[in-house]
Amino acid sequence: SQQGEEDPQALSIQEGENATMNCSYKTSINNLQWYRQNSGRGLVHLILIRSNEREKHSGRLRVTLDTSKKSSSLLITASRAADTASYFCATDGNTGGFKTIFGAGTRLFVKA
Amino acid sequence: DGGITQSPKYLFRKEGQNVTLSCEQNLNHDAMYWYRQDPGQGLRLIYYSQIVNDFQKGDIAEGYSVSREKKESFPLTVTSAQKNPTAFYLCASSIGQGSNYGYTFGSGTRLTVV
Numbered sequence: 001s002q003q004g005e006e007d008p009q010a011l012s013i014q015e016g017e018n019a020t021m022n023c024s025y026k027t028s029i030n031n032l033q034w035y036r037q038n039s040g041r042g043l044v045h046l047i048l049i050r051s052n053e054r055e056k057h058s059g060r061l062r063v064t065l066d067t068s069k070k071s072s073s074l075l076i077t078a079s080r081a082a083d084t085a086s087y088f089c090a091t092d093g094n095t096g097g098f099k100t101i102f103g104a105g106t107r108l109f110v111k112a
Numbered sequence: 113d114g115g116i117t118q119s120p121k122y123l124f125r126k127e128g129q130n131v132t133l134s135c136e137q138n139l140n141h142d143a144m145y146w147y148r149q150d151p152g153q154g155l156r157l158i159y160y161s162q163i164v165n166d167f168q169k170g171d172i173a174e175g176y177s178v179s180r181e182k183k184e185s186f187p188l189t190v191t192s193a194q195k196n197p198t199a200f201y202l203c204a205s206s207i208g209q210g211s212n213y214g215y216t217f218g219s220g221t222r223l224t225v226v
Contacts, residue, residue: 004154031211042116042202042217043155088154092211099170100211102147102154 004032004072004089004103012109019076021106023089026070033090034063034074037105043088046074081112114139118203118218124226125190125197133188133221135203143210144186148172149200149220158201161186190223198225 007022023032031050035043047063049056049072056063062075076083086105116137125131137144143162147155157170161180175194180186190197200222204215 033211033214035215040200040220040222042118042219043204043215045214045216048214090211099157099160100215104152104154 004091004101006087006089006103006106008106009104010107010109012111013079015079015081015110015112017079019079019083019108019110021074021087021108023072023074023091023103024070025072025089025091025101028067029091031092032065032072033100034061034072035088035090035102037086037088039085046087076108079108079110081110084108084110116203116205116216116218118201118221120221121219123221123223125223126226128192130189130191131223133190133201133203133223135186135188135218136184137186137203137205137216137218138184139205139216140183141205141207141216142183143206143208144180145204145206145210145215146170146176146178146186146188147202147204149202155202158188197223199223 004023004025033048034046037043049063049065060077065072086107088102088105090100090102092100119134145160146158149155156172158176159178161167177189202220203218206215207213
């Protein structure tokens with residue numbers, strides 16, 4: 001079955017630096033979503049990008065989608081200690097909109 | 113404020129016991145979901161419901177049961193048939209298809225077998 005796989009598994013950076021996380025998937029998709037999870041909490045929706053879009057921005061977040069490479073990236077600019085969390089990509093494919101596949105996530109640690 | 117409330121935050125289950133996790137939403141969302149999260153892994157779908165009085169099995173439904181008697185509520189029962197229930201359980205809801213609009217998640221219930 002298709003699955004979003006994040007890379008790297010873990011990332012440690014200094015405050016103020018940019019953080020880039022990547023997601024690869026196996027089959028064609030309609031949409032791809034990025035979520036954030038603080039330790040022991042639920043997921044928070046960040047951005048949804050559709051298959052006909054190449055880039056979306058939200059504040060310090062920038063998401064790109066390359067359907068030819070079946071990959072997406074999440075860039076967090078000017079990172080802050082509060083950005084420390086796990087970040088997940090989620091894909092739907094064409095299997096029906098009620099079943100979304102979540103990857104294992106990238107754990108980001110931003111050092112103050 | 114609108115949102116999803118999961119309770120309890122922590123739950124301990126003895127061997128052979130059934131336990132029920134609560135999930136309530138006041139977002140007027142039609143669809144609700146239960147996911148299981150194990151350490152270092154992504155979320156796996158247990159059950160989902162698109163409308164009241166209807167629900168569908170997800171990828172790991174064995175040992176779990178649900179009901180959807182009200183739009184606002186989607187409780188999950190972890191039965192004694194679930195042999196490895198220790199995990200973090202997340203409830204979510206969406207307007208229509210979550211893959212089209214995104215999901216709103218609760219804060220989770222951490223279930224531990226003692």
